[in-house]
Amino acid sequence: MMQRALFSRGALLAQQATTLEGSLASKSAPLLQRLDRSMSSLPVPPPACMLRPLEAPYRYLFGPGPSNVPPRIQAAGGRPIIGHLHPEMYEIMNDIKKGIQYAFQTENNMTISMSGSGHAAMECAVFNTVEPGESVLVAVNGIWGERVAEIAERMGANVTRMVKSPGGCFTLQEIEQAMAKHKPVLFFLTHGESSAGLCHPVDGIGDICLKHNCLFLVDTVASLGAAPIFMDRQKIDILYTGSQKALNAPPGTAPISFNERACQKMFNRKVKPVSYLFDMTHLSNYWGNDGQPARLYHHTGPVSGFFALRESLAILAEKGLEESWRQHKEVAAHLYKGLEDLGLKLFIQDRDLRLPSVTTISIPEGYNWREILAYVMKHHNMEFTGGLGPSMGMVIRIGLMGYNCKTTNADMALAAMADALKNCTKSKA
Numbered sequence: 001m002m003q004r005a006l007f008s009r010g011a012l013l014a015q016q017a018t019t020l021e022g023s024l025a026s027k028s029a030p031l032l033q034r035l036d037r038s039m040s041s042l043p044v045p046p047p048a049c050m051l052r053p054l055e056a057p058y059r060y061l062f063g064p065g066p067s068n069v070p071p072r073i074q075a076a077g078g079r080p081i082i083g084h085l086h087p088e089m090y091e092i093m094n095d096i097k098k099g100i101q102y103a104f105q106t107e108n109n110m111t112i113s114m115s116g117s118g119h120a121a122m123e124c125a126v127f128n129t130v131e132p133g134e135s136v137l138v139a140v141n142g143i144w145g146e147r148v149a150e151i152a153e154r155m156g157a158n159v160t161r162m163v164k165s166p167g168g169c170f171t172l173q174e175i176e177q178a179m180a181k182h183k184p185v186l187f188f189l190t191h192g193e194s195s196a197g198l199c200h201p202v203d204g205i206g207d208i209c210l211k212h213n214c215l216f217l218v219d220t221v222a223s224l225g226a227a228p229i230f231m232d233r234q235k236i237d238i239l240y241t242g243s244q245k246a247l248n249a250p251p252g253t254a255p256i257s258f259n260e261r262a263c264q265k266m267f268n269r270k271v272k273p274v275s276y277l278f279d280m281t282h283l284s285n286y287w288g289n290d291g292q293p294a295r296l297y298h299h300t301g302p303v304s305g306f307f308a309l310r311e312s313l314a315i316l317a318e319k320g321l322e323e324s325w326r327q328h329k330e331v332a333a334h335l336y337k338g339l340e341d342l343g344l345k346l347f348i349q350d351r352d353l354r355l356p357s358v359t360t361i362s363i364p365e366g367y368n369w370r371e372i373l374a375y376v377m378k379h380h381n382m383e384f385t386g387g388l389g390p391s392m393g394m395v396i397r398i399g400l401m402g403y404n405c406k407t408t409n410a411d412m413a414l415a416a417m418a419d420a421l422k423n424c425t426k427s428k429a
């Protein structure tokens with residue numbers, strides 16, 4: 001709310017400035033300059049939209065991400081830029097590495113943040129650990145497995161998909177059978193399937209991968225900080241996440257970690273990875289992980305994004321993972337109860353398999369889901385979303401992550417949903 005107030009004040013000031021500018025039109029240098037530029041003789045004149053101030057409304061981001069950024073993280077991201085190769089920046093990156101190790105529960109040295117969104121981490125994981133022609137096994141039970149399968153196919157891997165309908169779970173036996181048959185070098189699983197609202201069990205899969213000499217890659221973009229994951233204990237070889245969900249940092253950075261087994265594979269390749277930007281040989285040096293005395297220029301990291309990511313990891317460390325997991329579970333339980341009281345059905349029936357950060361609701365019979373989303377946005381300034389990929393048209397998703405994960409926010413979401421159900425058209429059929 002405070003953030004909203006700050007924002008409205010900012011908007012008000014901008015509005016006042018515009019009005020003042022209007023009244024002083026004849027004397028206002030900036031306006032004259034603007035008019036001047038709009039009458040430019042260049043073949044492509046400055047676009048009219050660029051001569052207007054930026055507008056970015058405050059919204060309740062209660063979808064599957066991005067989530068609202070708390071003022072403390074926003075302030076960190078707004079600090080003055082320093083050079084990406086300054087010693088202070090290296091210190092900040094070292095801190096980020098430690099923060100990720102805590103969040104992932106790993107002691108892996110090869111822990112960094114990608115300069116890019118969750119997809120950057122997905123591509124980094126696949127590009128570095130797989131070579132063209134190698135076999136990759138992917139569990140597809142929503143959109144994210146399909147994405148990784150496509151990424152692996154694009155770089156020339158031999159991909160086998162194990163497919164279930166959205167929200168389906170894979171047994172250890174199914175995974176082991178497929179592994180024995182296809183002999184993959186990499187097996188991919190999504191921990192928090194945000195398109196289906198599923199939190200897939202991970203225990204035991206690492207052992208199977210180890211037995212079959214296959215690397216275990218896990219996506220925790222939507223689940224990190226919301227549901228327990230133990231990278232080392234669960235024998236996960238490569239783990240990644242995104243900044244914009246339960247970590248509440250702005251989108252654009254993506255923590256990733258590789259264990260020793262993954263390093264052995266990715267640093268003993270026959271051919272270089274297809275991407276220069278995502279090549280872990282360079283990135284490990286940039287992050288000071290390769291034991292070399294000098295950290296060299298590879299690319300210009302997102303300095304402000306790293307400031308914000310550091311702050312978000314600091315907040316998680318202060319709060320503690322156990323408390324964060326507990327809070328997500330508690331608020332999710334409150335939301336489930338409220339939704340059921342409204343007569344709604346939760347898409348994932350087994351309560352223990354529900355993703356605490358993103359709740360999926362089966363589309364209530366007779367309603368048009370798009371109308372519900374539009375109503376909630378228009379009348380409550382709140383984002384819920386529909387399904388994604390194979391869950392499109394099956395679910396409505398409500399995400400309460402990190403800073404947003406509060407009982408009061410769950411109540412606001414429930415009130416918005418109740419209002420939508422009352423006022424949106426329900427077909428008689």
Ligand code: PMP
Nearest residue numbers: 117118119144192194221222242
């Ligand atoms: N994996 C999962 C589980 C996700 O929820 C998302 C984002 N919705 C991604 C990967 C991709 O992340 P990004 O949009 O940051 O590239």
